[in-house]
Amino acid sequence: MDIQNIVPDQSIALFVKNILVFEDSESSETILPFFADGYPGLLFHQTENGITIQPHGKKMPTFFLYGQTIKPINIHVNGHFQIIIFQLYPFVLRAFWGINPREINDSCHYLTTGPENDINKIISNILFASTIEEKIRIIANLLLDYFKHKSNKLDFLVREAIQYIIDSRGIIAIKEIAEKEKLNIRTLERRFLRETGVSAKQFAKIVQFQSSLNQLETKDFSKINDIVYANGYADQSHFIRVFKAFTGVTPNTFGKI
Template sequence: MYIEYLPHPFLSRYVETYWSSTDFTEKEVRRRVLPDGCADIIFSLHRQPLPHIVGTMTTFLEITYLGEVRFIGIRFKPGGITAFTRVPINEFTDSQVELFSTESVFDKSFGEDIPWERSTTDIVSSVDNYLLSRLPKLYVLDERINYAVSLIKQGKGNTPIPLIAEQACLSKRQFERRFLADIGISPKAFSRIVKFRNTHRLLKSGANRSLFDLAVDCGYYDHAHLIKEFKRLSGSLPSEL
């Protein structure tokens, strides 16, 4: 069971959603998590609930589990976690790092004061309150990178990178460097993920059109290119998803 919870409005600039995932299986299960351009902080409640940063993913992540599993997560908006840590986000890309091993606004009370024995709603409320208490200590976000992210999303991943850099008032080299540090991946990689997720959403909507037409409408050269991107980012063919 997977459930999402909205953050406090004061945190909506940084946090996309809180989420919980619970499952129990008597046989080994394999799941794939698809890239979304975001970084998360995750508590594994079926183990010792120490928080880990799961960095921005450049491809799918496959997880295998058996028995009971329970996760609580904070999914930050692209670049949102930058306000909570001084460490360049690209140091976490495609990896998991213990939160307290990095320089951030979090202290050991994050986790120790959370009522793990209570309901998920109570746990999420406690996490939300903790993040609200950190607001005075947050680092300043680079609004130029936030603006660039919004341009990429508006263009559904098809806006040329030099044009985005120009509109964000950054040289191409500055833009690449700042984007990588704040988002965790390059502007090109982020654009590919945005394009993939937009195409995936249209596939799930059940729109009655050919794969070639969908590919062209979403900015791919042809359906062969679309299939290649889907296999690279999700490990599956479009029809399998």
């Protein structure tokens, strides 16, 4: 399987964190694990037999919006496939699609219309595009259309709060963010939850987990306590508890998978 990690064009970087491309020309079964990362997204797939999300057993449409992934999931694919994921900064869900972000946590939203064009026409254009670059351009243009029509509904203060948390790898205190934004903590949390589907505290916890997961996957440590203290956990038991909550297994077990 080939995996590409593409930095989004500057024109969409305000609301797109990353673009992931998964491709495989083999006819075998592929299982792609996904864990909490703080980012909802748009997913397009071109496959022989579709994709199924486990443990929900849900067969997914060709193009859909998914919310915060909090519990671990696997995408099951049979046969050759091409999957494109636009990871979105979570402050766009309510503004762009008019949905309550909390309602699609660990779930998805089926797209029916774009801001200017019928979504089926857009899907058809993506399917018939001959290159990955062209498919990405079509999806990027769709998001730019949403931005053009809905940018006045975006809460840019929440976007700033998201960036503070990302830059600190989830270790920053929410009180410190509230002070930077000249808000009380309760107001910040209310606005953050309204726009993203999770509280600022929960988002920080997810970002902190992702930082530790990356360190574990890249084996950038000598002993487990290196990860614990590099990522701001109180102690090893705290880290193990959080890690297991997001992955279903302990760090030690995960490292052996």
